[in-house]
Amino acid sequence: MSTPHAILIALLEKPSSGYDLARRFDRAIGYFWHATHQQIYRELGRMVDAGWVSVIEDDAAAATRKKVYCVLPVGRNEVVRWARETPLDLDSRNVFLLKLRADAVIGPLGLANELERLIGENRARLAVYREIEQRDFGGASLTRGQQIQYAILKAGILTQEMWLAWAAEVRPLVDPAAAQ
Template sequence: MSTPHAILIALLEKPSSGYDLARRFDRAIGYFWHATHQQIYRELGRMVEAGWVSVVEDETAAATRKKVYCVLPVGRNEVARWARETAVGPDSRNVFLLKLRADAVIGPLGLAEELVKLIDDGRARLATYRAIEQRDFGAASLTRGQQLQYAILKAGIRTQEMWLAWAEEVTPLLDEAAAR
């Protein structure tokens, strides 16, 4: 996935100011695609130049001269093209797994504390996902779009649950190494 496409998708869901978009990335989208506020603003400028989005001043916020970004048809077409043509591959960039491989070859590298932090972060993320699930997907009937968004959230929940179970299995191996 590329940051411009993640931004376009977010804007297709809801036209937003750069600030509001950055907050949405912090609160929701960022759980599976991270972008800094600076990256978001930079990409918005590029997308305006490319003709993918337009900028309109929010009349309800005239005092702040808030700019709202809206996806143009060519931007929608770009998202469709990207979704059809971009191949999905395995994420081989997990740094901690690479560190574990180094630990396996070199010997104990003191990774137990880092794993504990990752477990704590994973538990916090899972709790956040569960809160979103209860808040946003408790209705008896969901639209197709809501069902797809819920499917994405469930993938995150299951990924966190699986990762936490795996991490609990690895913890004794790192604790044993630390005891030596």
């Protein structure tokens, strides 16, 4: 996934100012695609130049001096093209797994503290996902769009649960004290 396409998708969900878009990336979207505020503003400028998005001119936006961006048909077509044509990358670049391989080859590298930090971060993220699940998807009747969003959230929940189970198996290998 590329940052411009993540931004286009977010804007297709809801036209937004750069500030509001950055806040959405900080909260929800950022759990699976990270972009800095600077990247977002830079990409918005590029997308305006490319004709993918435009700035909505309305009285409310003019009063606050906010630029509200919306996706133009060319931008929507770009998302469709990207979604259909871009192959998935199976090489997941997980740095901790690479460090673990180094530990296997070189010998103990003292990865226990880093693993514990990652376990804590993954537990915290799982807790956030569970809160979102309760807050947003507790209703009995969900639209198709909500069902898809919930399916994405469930993928995140299952990923966190699987990673935490894996980390519990690895913990004794990187921290011999944990094995006792």
